[in-house]
Amino acid sequence: GEDVEQSLFLSVREGDSSVINCTYTDSSSTYLYWYKQEPGAGLQLLTYIFSNMDMKQDQRLTVLLNKKDKHLSLRIADTQTGDSAIYFCADPLGGYNKLIFGAGTRLAVHP
Amino acid sequence: KAGVTQTPRYLIKTRGQQVTLSCSPISGHRSVSWYQQTPGQGLQFLFEYFSETQRNKGNFPGRFSGRQFSNSRSEMNVSTLELGDSALYLCASSLSGSGDTDTQYFGPGTRLTVL
DSSP states (O other): OEEEOOEEEEEEESSSSSEEEEEESSOOOOOEEEEETTTTTEEEEEEEEEOOSEEETTTTTEEEEEETTTTTEEEEESSSSSOEEEEEEEEOEEEEOEOOOOOOOOEEEOO | OOOOOEESSSSEEEETTOOOEEEOOOOTTTEEEEEEETTTEEEEEEEEETTTTTEOSSSSTTEEEEEETTTTTTTEOOOSSSSGGGGEEEEESSSSTTOOSSOOOOOOOOEEEOO
């Protein structure tokens, strides 16, 4: 069935790296996405990875994809207080723009 | 280029009433999708429209409906509101919505509270 799972909470110290993990059940999607949601706001597209890639780097963000294990991760280097938010991984396996979202990982950054 | 806009940003209604939410996509985008976000159920897909046609629908009752106009703007309607309809309703637009390769951009959402 359609399922995307994430751990619910992550706490890191400012300046450290954060790693947010996601597992998905369907591996047929061409892209997998990461979105960020700040309090009271909509979803901001952070990055995405093409399914034939293992890794994608975009400034402080690194996405790793392990298709064999159906595992996706988002690494944020030098995490700042402004990175505090909820992070969602999303799989468009539903077709025609039906994104299946994980429950979201709440990232708390403390000094 | 302006982003996805949603109006109104906040709404308070009472049970049994109906409500209409509006979404204007990014200029040039022809696909509009709607999602409901609640603390209990998370983000759930409602439906998607392209060229005024509904192409995909989630598992929501018939009280939830939508439409898209020729300028790609979209509205969603919820009739006979229930307390459980209280949620953040998010609209997303994309260029063509072709399969799984078309990136969706989200608006700020409409926060609906049903009393």
